[in-house]
Amino acid sequence: MSTAANTATSTTNGTWELVIGLEVHCQLRTRSKIFCGCATSFGEAPNTNTCPVCLGLPGALPVLNAEAVELATRASLALGCTVHEASVFARKNYFYPDLPKGYQISQFDRPLATDGSLVIGTQADGTPRVIRVHRVHMEEDAGKSVHDRFRDVSAIDLNRAGTPLVEIVSEPDIRSGAEAGAYARRMKQILEYAGVSDANMEEGSLRVDVNISIRPSSTSPFGTKTEIKNLNSFSAIERAVEIEFARQCRVLESGGVIEQQTMLYDDKRNEVRPARSKEGSHDYRYFPEPDLPPLRLSAAYIETQRAALPELPEAKRRRFATEYGLGDVEIEQLIVDQTLAAHYELVARASGDARRAANWMLGTVLAAVNASGRSLGEHPVSAERLGALIKLEAAGEVSNTAARQVFGLMEEEGGEPLELAKREGLLQVRDDSALVGWIDEVFAENPAEAARFVGGEKKLQGVLVGLVMKKSRGSADPKKVNQLLGARVG
């Protein structure tokens, strides 16, 4: 996985500096919606996960889902934010067919949490590249307008209406498309680690809006920004940012002005263009939601949620470096998700050789898992048995080649590595009499080569070792064979 490790440079073209802020909308992994008991399951028949509350029927009232508060609090803490003991829900008023109440319940001037940060990589001087998180607030999702299902009319599916979201707003600290991509990747990772979201971009549980402006130099005030909405992949974020940067540079350099507007990124044509007609600036007429009292969280509650957080990626990076002595690239690959990292740790402990375990995990094991089309958890070779195999390899009991053969057998039929290696005759043979026996046989079968070797033609040693290895079906200890062969020369 490419990381932000060495991407922390600004995008400039010598004249203009790029300034970026991201708004990440993340769907919380709750069983039910934020203000009612409807299920949040994805892919149900249209309008089946609905009730009077999430349909906004006359007289229905919202009741806040405690699980959503729990997960939003954990998300905030995972990002190092201050979670406020009092926050206030507000109404964001606008008309849209898939917004059943005519307003969205969100948080406005008193959000759940503020002032966090996210490390997106390491800078050239070795210090971490930190992007500040401005705020985290809770809100409900709207429904979906469906334009391609019926001829000439649009339909509305309100299954998604009322799905709990957190919106995570960064400070305008990001300076390049690569940084924007790295921020989004690290955000996804930390939200997954914190257990608050599936953070699945294809299913829309992680959606990203990018605010972009340019300015002559880092000391200048910010320029007018445009917003690119609903980017649904990391590469789209990176590409859209660079295209919009180039567009803004062209506009300003040709004497034009940047208009504050909402843009769309067209993946197929790889272009950024204004969204529909230019809409007037929105006035959402925010005011405190009178149907919900202020959200009050005790300090003890907040600490309980903090304690419930698992080890987060940044801590794991540091620990893997000190505890296992791994390099940055290996660490990033191993902690890409928690299951892999946890499995690696089991293998490392079982084998007693962290470096060798990392090589096995990132090489043979991941290749095998990917080829099988199953997940790591479903893979038949347990961490304990893999650890035992690596131990055999490290101790020189089996060669690397033989170990891979044993691994293949463990995948196919299970069983203990030592027994399999024995059964297949793959244990390294270091017993002089056996080795001498094989050497004698090879000499007998290849008298000419043997004679030339003994006569001093040293380059034949490799050929002879190979023949001995073959005869032993890989089980001979090549070091020992070399020694014994060497002893036969003169």
Place this chain on the structure above:
Amino acid sequence: MSETNSPTPMHETAIPSSLRTHTVADAWQCFDRNDVAGLNAFLSLDRDATTTGALTGTGALAGVPVAIKDNLATLTLPTTCASRILEGYVSPFEATAVRRLREAGAVVIGKTNMDEFAMGSSTENSAYGPTRNPLDRDRVPGGSSGGSAAAVAAGVVRIALGSETGGSVRQPAAFCGIVGVKPTYGRVSRYGLVAYASSLDNVGVFGSTVAEAAAALEIIAGHDPLDSTSADVPVPPMLPARAHDDVAKPLSGLVVGKPREYFPANLDPRIASHCERALAQLAALGAEVREVSLPSTDLAIPVYYIIAPAEASSNLARYDGARYGARAEAGDLRSMYERTRSRGFGDEVTRRILLGTYVLSAGYYDAYYKRAQAVRTLITREFADVFASGVHLLFTPTTPTPAFRLGELSDPYEMYLSDIFTVTANLAGVPAMSQPIGLVDGLPVGGQFMAPHFAEPTMLRAAAALEAALGATAGAAGVTA
């Protein structure tokens, strides 16, 4: 809050026999005999209505006919809020207050007329025509719960549900000569009450007598997990028995405040004199009457007419024609919204939506909405301070005039002033009620009690004592058309 800490053991307020003896059959007889249809008090009727409770006779209100304001969701009849935009709409769920009445055995015989979306003080702003006052058919019953008040005053039902945002139960109760109670904000669930201004809306009750209203309130009160603003406090007996043995002076120990701002120099002297008589009666019953001051009272109407429309503009946004209710067909989305809402809403509703949109707009929010909220806090604190000074209840006129004639108040601002004595209780969230205290030119005059949060039992006990003392001279309670 003292009521919630009271060690009084919980027991149900006795259901007055007057409630149990008036059956559904009596209701229909009264309806037909007195040409109640001509009052236009009901928007829909359920002539076949019976309930399980009525059949088994187990519930406290088994077989008792009740009328429900048309902004409370019911499963069996339409819920239109007297608006074209909800014409024919039947709710798939029921308001908690209605459900509790039904579970007590009450029979919902019909949904009552109202000012459209509860915006008005006369029940003239209904898309289905005005309701008439049963005591004088040329006059309004008051609003916005005028249909429910008229149904009780005409004798069809003895209790009915209404709703209050600025006085919409107490003002029509005063105009129709019956009892109307607005409980503490949060005492009765708003679940299923179609929202007008959420922070001010309350479900309220009408009764022919104080005891009847208290019984109905006790049944619908109590915490509801479906309403996040519903208070999680126990429901005490709403009309407790006399607190001590002094039969002659049952209110001794009670301090009743007379706020001078509610008795301005230009108050109709006939209304003032009825209030003075009631205050004298309270004193005769043992209460100490003390003059007090609530200096911010004159700010209540302007504050109300900023906050209520602001919330209304948001609450009424859902009526867009997209999902339910009336839809005007149009070529594009924006035109569909515009036509649906222009045709669906009446003038008063449109006026308040526009006003509310304006006061919430960027650039005006601080000057109007935010300042209004600050003043609301001030008004609330003044109430708290007065009650903290040892005053148990306040007594005032309910309205500045008796019922006016249909069409008499054509200027919306004049109409707004008819709630001048009632809006404060909604802004402060305190319980308040109106009861008949006399007649002016044959028209009833209402007296209002206001109490600290959750002190309904104190208020209802004083009201019951006053009712008994004033007796038949009080007014028109029980008068049929």
